[in-house]
Structures are given as structure tokens and as C-alpha cells.
Amino acid sequence: xxxxxxxxxxxxxxxxxxxxxxxxxxxxxxxxxxxxxxxxxxxxxxxxxxxxxxxxxxxxxxxxxxxxxxxxxxxxxxxxxxxxxxxxxxxxxxxxxxxxxxxxxxxxxxxxxxxxxxxxxxxxxxxxxxxxxxxxxxxx
Numbered sequence: 809x810x811x812x813x814x815x816x817x818x819x820x821x822x823x824x825x826x827x828x829x830x831x832x833x834x835x836x837x838x839x840x841x842x843x844x845x846x847x848x849x850x851x852x853x854x855x856x857x858x859x860x861x862x863x864x865x866x867x868x869x870x871x872x873x874x875x876x877x878x879x880x881x882x883x884x885x886x887x888x889x890x891x892x893x894x895x896x897x898x899x900x901x902x903x904x905x906x907x908x909x910x911x912x913x914x915x916x917x918x919x920x921x922x923x924x925x926x927x928x929x930x931x932x933x934x935x936x937x938x939x940x941x942x943x944x945x946x947x948x
Contacts, residue, residue, distance in 0.1 A: 810836055831933035835859075841933065845941040855933060862931040862939060863889035865905030867912055869898045873921040881915055892938050899938060901931065 814837065817824055828834055834841050835855045842852040851858065875898070882900060883891050887908050890901040902908045905928035916923055 863901040878919040
């Protein structure tokens with residue numbers, strides 16, 4: 809279907825309005841993206857500009873303990889660009905994820921946070937949705 813929509817857009821110069829819950833689909837097809845939350849537009853732009861606004865990398869941490877104290881501490885680190893929490897997971901935007909991971913995990917341990925899961929990824933439109941709505945997208 810993606811190829812058909814791209815071809816239609818290119819051949820006819822049409823504007824195609826697509827609604828989707830699949831951020832990969834939006835990222836692949838859209839020239840511009842608008843994210844809606846509870847019936848209102850919360851952010852709009854090109855997929856790349858929205859993702860670039862998040863920074864270089866995202867460290868995701870799921871854990872237990874004094875997470876609030878950890879969030880306050882991690883927000884003060886000079887390389888941290890943003891912190892978002894949703895569904896028991898912290899998403900920490902940093903300049904260089906692989907380089908900063910040890911510092912973030914060390915701070916979690918000092919703050920009494922037990923880390924259950926951790927990953928480092930490049931940001932995506934899913935991360936943009938989380939930043940602007942405070943929760944992860946779920947099909948209902």
C-alpha cells in the first residue's frame with residue numbers, strides 16, 4: 809500500500825490525508841505529521857524535524873525504587889536533553905547514548921533504582937508522541 813500511495817502522490821501531485829496509529833507508517837509516508845491528543849493538535853512538522861528535535865539518542869529504562877529522585881538527578885546532567893515518563897518507562901534524550909549509558913545507570917544505582925530493562929535507540933515518531941502527550945500510543 810505504501811508504494812501505491814507514494815506513486816499516486818508523485819504522479820498526480822495529490823495531497824493525501826492519512827490517519828494512522830502506526831508511527832512507522834507515518835514516518836515512511838508523510839511529508840508532514842500532526843500528532844493529536846484528546847482531540848487537539850499538539851505538534852506538527854516534518855517527521856525528520858520532529859525526531860531531530862528530540863536529540864541524538866534515547867536511553868530507555870524500566871525499573872523500580874525512588875524513580876522520582878533519579879529523574880530529578882538525571883535532568884541535571886549536562887548531556888541530558890529531555891526526560892519523559894510513561895507506562896513505567898523513562899525515556900532519557902541524550903547527546904550520545906552508548907557513551908552516556910554507564911553514567912545514567914551508575915546514577916540510577918546511586919539513587920536506589922533497580923534497573924529491570926535498558927536500551928539505547930535513535931529517536932522515532934513514537935518518542936515524539938510520548939514527549940508531547942506523556943504516554944505511549946496504544947491501539948484501543
